[in-house]
Amino acid sequence: xxxxxxxxxxRGLALAALLVLSLVGATRQARRPNVVLILTDDQxxxxxxxxxxxxxxxxxxxxxxxxxxxxVPSALCCPSRASILxxxxxxxxxxxxxxxEGNCSxxxxxxxxxxxxxxxxxxxxxxxxxFFAGKYLNEYGAEDAGGVGxxxxxxxxxxxxxxxxxxxxxxxxxxxxxxxxGENYSVDYxxxxxxxxxLDFLEYKSNLEPFFMMISTxxxxxxxxxxxxxxxxxxxxxxxxxxxxxxxxxxxxxxxxQAKTPMTNSSIQFLDNAYRKRWQTLLSVDDLIEKLVxxxxxNRELDNTYIFYTSDNGFHTGQFSLPIDKRQxxxxxxxxxxxxxxxxxxxxxxxxxxxxxIDLGPTILDIAGYDLNKTQMDGMSLLPLLRGDKNVTWxxxxxxxxxxxxxxxSDPTCPGLGPGVTHCFPDCVCEDSYxxxxxxxxxxxxxxxxxxxxxxxxxxxVEVYNLTADPHQINNIAKTIDQEILEKMNYRLMMLQSxxxxxxxxxxxxxxxxxxxxxxxxxxxxxxxxxxxxxxx
Numbered sequence: 001x002x003x004x005x006x007x008x009x010x011r012g013l014a015l016a017a018l019l020v021l022s023l024v025g026a027t028r029q030a031r032r033p034n035v036v037l038i039l040t041d042d043q044x045x046x047x048x049x050x051x052x053x054x055x056x057x058x059x060x061x062x063x064x065x066x067x068x069x070x071x072v073p074s075a076l077c078c079p080s081r082a083s084i085l086x087x088x089x090x091x092x093x094x095x096x097x098x099x100x101e102g103n104c105s106x107x108x109x110x111x112x113x114x115x116x117x118x119x120x121x122x123x124x125x126x127x128x129x130x131f132f133a134g135k136y137l138n139e140y141g142a143e144d145a146g147g148v149g150x151x152x153x154x155x156x157x158x159x160x161x162x163x164x165x166x167x168x169x170x171x172x173x174x175x176x177x178x179x180x181x182g183e184n185y186s187v188d189y190x191x192x193x194x195x196x197x198x199l200d201f202l203e204y205k206s207n208l209e210p211f212f213m214m215i216s217t218x219x220x221x222x223x224x225x226x227x228x229x230x231x232x233x234x235x236x237x238x239x240x241x242x243x244x245x246x247x248x249x250x251x252x253x254x255x256x257x258q259a260k261t262p263m264t265n266s267s268i269q270f271l272d273n274a275y276r277k278r279w280q281t282l283l284s285v286d287d288l289i290e291k292l293v294x295x296x297x298x299n300r301e302l303d304n305t306y307i308f309y310t311s312d313n314g315f316h317t318g319q320f321s322l323p324i325d326k327r328q329x330x331x332x333x334x335x336x337x338x339x340x341x342x343x344x345x346x347x348x349x350x351x352x353x354x355x356x357x358i359d360l361g362p363t364i365l366d367i368a369g370y371d372l373n374k375t376q377m378d379g380m381s382l383l384p385l386l387r388g389d390k391n392v393t394w395x396x397x398x399x400x401x402x403x404x405x406x407x408x409x410s411d412p413t414c415p416g417l418g419p420g421v422t423h424c425f426p427d428c429v430c431e432d433s434y435x436x437x438x439x440x441x442x443x444x445x446x447x448x449x450x451x452x453x454x455x456x457x458x459x460x461x462v463e464v465y466n467l468t469a470d471p472h473q474i475n476n477i478a479k480t481i482d483q484e485i486l487e488k489m490n491y492r493l494m495m496l497q498s499x500x501x502x503x504x505x506x507x508x509x510x511x512x513x514x515x516x517x518x519x520x521x522x523x524x525x526x527x528x529x530x531x532x533x534x535x536x537x
Contacts, residue, residue: 031304032126032210032368032369033210033304033305033306033342033343033367033368034210034211034212034213034301034304034305034306035211035212035213035305035306035307035308035342035364035367035368036212036213036214036215036292036296036305036306036307036308037212037213037214037215037308037310037360037364038215038216038217038285038288038289038292038307038308038309038310039081039084039134039214039215039216039217039310039311039312040217040219040220040282040285040309040310040311040312041077041135041165041216041217041218041219041220041221041311041312042077042220042221042222042278042311042312042313042314042315042326043219043220043278043282043311043314043315043336043337044311044314044315044316044332044333044335044336045070045311045314045335045336045337046314046331046332046335047239047240047242047275047314047315047316047317047332048240049220049278049282049311049314049315049337050337051279052233052234052279052280052282052283052286053282053285053286053289054286055286055287055289055290056285056286056289056309056339057339059289059290059293059341060289060293060307060309060339060340060341061339061348062347062348063341063347063348064307064339064340064341064342064345064346064347064349065339065340065341065345065346065349065350065351065385065386066337066338066339066349066350066351067338067339067340067350067351067353067355068350068351068352069335069352069353069354069355069444070310070335070336070337070338070355070356070357071334071335071336071354071355071356071357071398071400071442072312072313072314072334072336072356072357072400073089073090073356073357073358073398073399073400073401074090074313074400074401074402075313075314075326075327075328075329075333075334075400075402076097076098076313076326076327076402077098077135077137077138077164077221077312077313078095078097078098078102078104078105078137078138078139079093079095079096079097079102079104079402080312080313080357081136081137081312082095082103082104082109082113082137083356083357083358084312084357084358084360084361085113085114085117085118085119085361086113086116086117086118086361086377087118087358087359087360087361087362087375087377087378087379088358088376088377088378088379089358089378089399089401089496089499089504090401090402090403091401091497091498092376092378092500093109093113094108094109094112094113095109095113095137096402096403097403097405098138098139098164098405099139099405100139100142100144100145102403102405104137104138104139105136105137105138105139105140105141105142105145106139106145107144107145107146109137110145110146110150110152114152114153114154115153115154116375116376117152117153117154117361118360118361118362118364118365118377119132119152119154119155119212119214120152120153120154121154121365121370121375122154122212122364122365122368122370123153123154123155123156124153124154125370126210126365126368126369126370127209127210128209128210128211128212128368129156129157129205129206129209129210129211129212130154130155130156130157130211130212130213130214131155131156131157131198131201131205131211131212131213131214132155132157132158132159132160132213132214132216133159133160133194133197133198133201133213133214133215133216134159134160134161134190134194134214134215134216134217134218135160135161135164135165135216135217135218135221136152136160136161136216138163138164139163140160140161140162140163140173141160141161141162141163141171141173142163148160148162148171148172148173148176148177148178149173149176149177150173150176151173151175151176157175157201158173158174158175158176159172159173159174159175159194159197160172160173161173161190161216161218162178164221165218165219165221165222166190166218166223167189167190167191167218167223167225167281168181168182168183168188168189168190168225169181169182169183169188170190172193181193185227185228189227189284190217190218191217191218191219191227191281191284191285191287191288192227192284192287192288194215194216194217194288195287195288195291195292198213198215198288198291198292198295199291199292199295201213202292202295202296202299202301203295210368212364212368215288215292217284217285217288218281219278219281219282219284219285220277220278220279220281220282220285220315222274224274224277224278224280224281225277225281226277226280226281226283226284227280227281227283227284230280230281230283230284231280233276233279233280233283234276234279234280235276237275237276237279238272238275238276239271239272239275239317239318240317242319242472243472243474244319244320244472244473244474245318245319246261246262246263246268246318246321247261247320247321247474248261248320248321249320249321250476251463251475251476251478252320252463252476253436253438253455253457253459253461253463254457254459254461255430255431255432255433255435255436256320256322256328258417258429258430259320259321259322259429260321260427260428260429261321262321263318263321263323263427264427266427267318267323267425267427267429268318270323270324271317271318271323271324272317274317274324275317278315289309292307293307303343304343305342305343306340306341306342306343306345306364306367306386307340307341307342308338308339308340308360308364309337309338309339309340310336310337310338310339310357310360311336311337312336312357313326313333313334313336314326314331314332314333314334314335314336315332315333316328316330316332316333319332321429322429322431323425323429323431325423325431325432327402327404327423327431327432327436328436329400329402329438329440329451329453329463330473331467331471331472331473334400334442336357338355340382340386342386344386344387345386345387345388346388349388351385352444353385353394353395354394354395354396354397354398354442354444355382355385356379356398357379358377358378358379358398359379359380359381359382360379360382361375361377361379362375362377362379362380362381362382363379363381363382363383363386365381366381366383367383375501376500376501377501378499378500378501378504378505379504380394380395380505395505395508396443396444396445396507396508396509396510396511397441397442397443397444397445397492397496397508397509398441398442398496399439399440399441399442399493399496399497399499399504400438400439400440400441400442400453401438401439401440401497402436402437402438402439403437404432404433404434404435404436404437404438405422405423405432405433405434405436406419406420406421406422406432406433406434406435406436407419407420407421407422408420411424411430413425413426413428414428414429414430416428417430420433420434420435421433435455435456435457435458436455437455437456437457438453438454438455438456439453439454439456439493439496439497440452440453440454440493441453441489441492441493441496441508441509443489443508443509443510445508445510445511446510447510448466448468448509448510449466449467449468450464450465450466450467450489451463451464451465451467451473452464452486452489452490452492452493454490454493462478462486463476463478464476464477464478464481464486464489465477466481485509487516488509488516489509491516492508492509
């Protein structure tokens with residue numbers, strides 16, 4: 001029997017050590033947290049939008065943290081989704097509405113922004129396998145922007161809906177190949193299709209790399225098509241009759257004042273029916289959440305997975321006599337649900353800090369261990385709040401901005417209002433217009449719960465609300481609030497509208513570190529130093 005030489009033994013030990021190190025490295029990589037982001041479409045939180053989601057509440061909210069003051073910087077699908085993906089305000093990602101002309105999934109968006117979204121960084125810089133399923137951006141799949149053959153950088157698995165939310169009769173881009181779906185519930189109902197694709201990914205993915213999943217449901221967006229087993233649910237439910245329901249929006253921008261009050265019976269019946277149907281569609285989302293959590297648990301991955309649940313914007317049903325839509329500056333349109341569970345998050349918590357969807361990208365990159373100083377993101381990582389860190393310095397305000405949409409000609413439903421309006425209802429109430437273009441500072445500090453907004457219109461209209469005294473934003477106090485506060489808010493708005501990256505996170509008006517030089521206020525009337533330009537968004 002031959003005896004191995006010393007050199008052979010040394011080489012064998014070296015190979016064994018390398019094998020152990022590689023296994024340890026793979027194990028460490030596998031132990032990095034996984035992340036799941038569930039994004040619903042048009043789900044409010046102010047008007048009871050979370051009420052139907054009993055399973056989601058039990059499996060995410062009660063097992064983690066609910067952010068009570070979560071907002072979007074633009075109350076419209078495409079700009080808001082762009083903010084999630086980039087971690088930027090609209091004036092920095094330049095998506096201003098739901099059209100190609102407004103940069104929604106345009107060639108320019110694809111060239112300038114998509115390579116630097118947080119999923120792209122997760123995949124290329126952090127080694128995550130990434131999965132997308134559902135609605136991406138409203139104009140995704142447009143022929144003028146590459147069609148469904150375009151797969152954005154950063155996605156290992158891509159199952160994206162062509163254009164806007166539907167439940168049946170839609171096309172998916174399956175890794176760049178078109179797949180048409182019909183109207184057979186068992187194989188085509190989109191929310192269930194997304195659930196099944198997600199379960200398949202969890203079944204067949206690699207176990208050597210951490211994963212990120214973004215599941216973007218059509219619910220509760222119109223056309224509000226419920227799964228057949230849920231079409232009779234909530235028959236006794238109607239839209240909330242809170243104090244700003246079906247009242248005239250006095251002292252507000254002209255678009256709000258033009259709404260007819262009281263609303264017609266047919267309008268109220270329509271919005272009540274829409275409200276019920278929205279809830280019905282969310283029951284399938286609730287089922288999706290349950291299936292997803294059970295699968296993660298079965299895979300023994302639940303304890304190492306962060307799950308985020310949120311919406312791209314809020315919604316209104318009859319507030320200030322506006323029938324149904326989003327787009328407006330008020331709480332019901334800009335406030336959204338945000339629930340998170342995951343490693344190190346204590347169960348059944350609530351948090352009152354002011355957070356925004358521009359924080360999701362930085363948070364998820366922080367979870368993955370990426371250096372946020374290497375990004376140009378405007379948002380902040382929520383990870384210290386999720387962990388319950390003490391003495392966290394946090395923001396007290398953020399920016400809301402929106403560029404109104406309108407037709408060049410008169411809307412045929414409402415010719416009397418002339419050109420420039422859109423989304424009009426049969427009783428001549430319009431939800432949007434070109435000059436429904438505004439920017440706001442939403443402030444939440446220990447001393448103030450305030451919203452300050454300016455419109456880019458001929459009136460140079462200003463709306464200000466003290467939400468401590470007036471949570472439903474009925475009384476515009478722009479003409480009665482202290483002039484010094486008005487001037488400070490005007491200047492703060494100017495600063496935020498031109499901010500980028502770290503400058504978007506400077507102290508707010510009511511923070512101890514805030515500095516204000518009144519000499520910078522050079523407007524004659526002392527309210528507005530300059531008109532912001534929608535074209536600069």
